[in-house]
Amino acid sequence: MKLHSLGVTGISEAFPQTVAVDFGSLGPGLVALVGKNGVGKSTLINCIFAALFRQLPGQKRSLYDFCTHARPEIDLTFSVGGVTYRALHKINPQARQMESYLFDGQGTALTSGKKDAFQEAVSKRVGTPELFLASLFSSQKRTGNFLGLERSERKQLFITELLGLERLRRISAAARERVDAWTRQVLSLEGERKGIEQMLAAAPEIENPDALAVELETVTQEVEKIELERHGLAEDLAGLREKEVERKAIESQRRDLIGQVSKILTAAGNLERQLAEDRKFLARQAGTADITGQVHAVDGRIDELHRQMEATKVIETANREVDVRLRAADVSLREKRGELERSRRESAELQAVPCGGKGWYAACPKIQRSIQARESLPELEKAILTLAQEVESEKARLRVLPADPGNLMKELEQCQRERRSLEAVRREQEERRIVEARVEERNLTRQRLMEEKASFERQAEELANDLGTFDGLDNRISEVNRQLLESASRLGQQRQQRERLIERKAQAEQRLRQIEEARERAQALETQLRQTRVERDDYDYLARAFGPDEIQLCEIQAAGPAVSAVVNDLLEGCFDNKFEVRFRTQRPRADGKGMVDDFDIEVRNKTLDRICLVDELSGGQFVLVNEAVNLGIAIYNMRQAESVRHETLFRDETVGALDAKNAKEYVRMLRRAMEIGGFHQVIFICHAPQVWEMADRILYVVGGRISLDNPADAAA
Secondary structure, three states: OEEEEEEEEEEOOOEEEEEEEEHHHHOOEEEEEEOOOOOOHHHHHHHHHHHHHOOOOOOOOOHHHHEOOOOOEEEEEEEEOOEEEEEEEEEEOOOOEEEEEEEEOOOOEOOOEOHHHHHHHHHHHHOOHHHHHHHHEEEOOOOOOOOOOOHHHHHHHHHHHHOOHHHHHHHHHHHHHHHHHHHHHHHHHHHHHHHHHHHHHOOOOOOOHHHHHHHHHHHHHHHHHHHHHHHHHHHHHHHHHHHHHHHHHHHHHHHHHHHHHHHHHHHHHHHHHHHHHHHHHHHHOOOOOOOHHHHHHHHHHHHHHHHHHHHHHHHHHHHHHHHHHHHHHHHHHHHHHHHHHHHHHHHHHHHOOOOOOOHHHOOOHHHHHHHHHHHHHHHHHHHHHHHHHHHHHHHHHOOOOOOOHHHHHHHHHHHHHHHHHHHHHHHHHHHHHHHHHHHHHHHHHHHHHHHHHHHHHHHHHHHHHHHHHHOOHHHHHHHHHHHHHHHHHHHHHHHHHHHHHHHHHHHHHHHHHHHHHHHHHHHHHHHHHHHHHHHHHHHHHHHHHOOOOOHHHHHHHHHHHHHHHHHHHHHOOHHHHOEEEEEEEEEEOOOOOOEEEEEEEEEEEOOOOEEEEHHHOOHHHHHHHHHHHHHHHHHHHHHOOOOOOOOEEEEEOOOOOOOHHHHHHHHHHHHHHHHHHOOOEEEEEOOOHHHHOOOOEEEEEEOOEEEOOOHHHHHO
8 A cells, every 4th residue: 555645634633724745746765754742743644544444543532532623534545556546534523423435546436435335445455454553553652563462462463464364264164164064964864874774674564555445445435325325315404404494484474573563562552651641731721712813912012112212212312412512512602602701891991091002002912902802703793693503403403202211111021021921822832732733643653553463463373374384394304314414424434444545555655655765765875975975075174274283374384484584684783683583383382292383472682692572672672673573564464465565654653762873773674674575655753853864755743734844843
């Protein structure tokens, strides 16, 4: 896998906005990431891992917890085997959802955004995250590093991922399953063959099918004879049953007629009681006179009273309106007369003035009012005359009421009481007419019921005479049933005997066929058994050949020295060449007889001639040995024919525990790894100027930005 470009938006506080890196323009070689602590150097290369595997390496928390933007994104373009791909993640931290897409070089989507489809597509092209962390990605904290794993985890990862032996294991397991299946089939065939042999050896004496056929023919003829006899009896019984049905129908009709007569008698009795009650009611109502004329007279008087009251109300309303106008005119007349009186007094005062209101005193307000009063006298007199005429006119419009409303109301109430009394009498008369009509109707109904009763009684007598023709029918039916039961018993015995003969004949024929088929099956089993054993032995050989004791063991034994040679080549020059690494894939048995499968990494101190395990090294020693092991595994993986070719390595501050000398040896190791492994780039993070100055390209990370020309800020 080779990197081309990376775009990151809103991942951690270091990159709240979009930042992009064009790895393709940097060219091959060592690329150093430089900057202060916390500016996002580790986050940058961790986002490459997250772009492939949807998770930051070494973090227990989800990627959503590191988002600092409303719509974070990770966009990585890379190539595998010359084929370009683009991984794009659109993250929604609030909903904790992530859409993951993988595109080809033409921009065609290879996945639909779902997690499982994306991970499967990436795994096919770049391998598993365990392989990526164990060889390509090295961290100072050992998180995910090959040597940072437990011994059992190292062995499992080395065998399954780095050597690809999981495929051999699956082949061996599949072959073993086929061996078990063929073994079960062999056992089944052998059991079947043994059963056939036992059956043929213990076969009992078989009856003669021909003799059984003759006996079966005799019994069949007897069965047919009894069936003919039963058929005749059944026809006789069917005729008797028809007569029985006819008799039951007549009996049912006669019972219905008797029931109808009983119902008619009950209904007639009810009618008699009702007629008696109606006659009593009519007797109580006798002698009541017709009051229709009185009702009409009272209704006419009530209507007349209503008309008089309405006319009175109209006159009262009109008088009230006239009275309102009359009062208003009277008030206006009194006001005008008062105003006329005041004007006359003021005009009289003007006559008492010597100058007559002229000369120097003409402007006096009082003289002015007197002059105005004298001038308004004709107009006021005219207005008073008009108002007086209007008052007289309104008085003339007042009308006298034709009658007292109170007396009219009292008379109306008296008429209404009389009307209610007459109405009660009228209802009683109507009820009497209804009862008279009902009495007449009930008399007609009683007469009709009596006629129906006589008719039903005649019909019931005729049906009773018809029933006499069915005397002795039950005895004849019982006799035919007895004969049918006897014939059924004999027929059942003969049929049972026939069934037994049929079964014995079929068993005899079946046993003859079984013996013949068993002999033929025994011959076929021998051939099938030989072929099945051959298949079982072939798959057993395949399971053993691909098992842990043969091909897998050979692969492990061959990989150990090969990886060890690469690691030691990379360690040359480090720590004065005093360390030598060996991948141990076997160890002696406890009893000293032979070797057993094992896996561990031994480190030999050539100066002290002492061997220890890699976990026993000090911090600085572990860093270089760890890097050599990881690089060696990555190089070995590159050389495997069926492995994914990773052309980019990542190192996250792995030189922090090294002194200046060994830090430079570490850079030399990286260049040696690129040389023998054929890597395109190695991207590493460091804080030592003497180390990053040895890189081919330097990327400065400052203030959420990445550049190639800001060494002063990065080094500060």
